[in-house]
Amino acid sequence: MADKKDLATEGAKDRLKGGAKELEGRVRSTAGAATGDTREELKGKAQEIKGKVQQSIGKAKQQSDPEPGVDDA
Numbered sequence: 054m055a056d057k058k059d060l061a062t063e064g065a066k067d068r069l070k071g072g073a074k075e076l077e078g079r080v081r082s083t084a085g086a087a088t089g090d091t092r093e094e095l096k097g098k099a100q101e102i103k104g105k106v107q108q109s110i111g112k113a114k115q116q117s118d119p120e121p122g123v124d125d126a
Contacts, residue, residue: 060114061121067111075104 082097084090115121 059121060118064111064114064116064118067114068108069111071104071107071109071111073104074107075101078102078104 078097078100080097081100082094085092085094085097
């Protein structure tokens with residue numbers, strides 16, 4: 054990393070964005086299944102997975118920050 058930012062804050066942002074992405078994917082997948090659009094359903098499932106991964110990265114960032122709330126920049 055070029056500059057050291059507060060990992061807890063970055064992690065919280067990643068978790069929120071990941072949750073939104075996962076929810077959007079779930080809606081997209083459900084809509085695809087309801088309309089019989091397999092391609093849209095698969096895109097939704099992929100988006101759900103991306104959201105879960107982003108949430109996991111955010112959680113790891115939060116757990117690795119020894120001083121939450123302190124910006125080292």
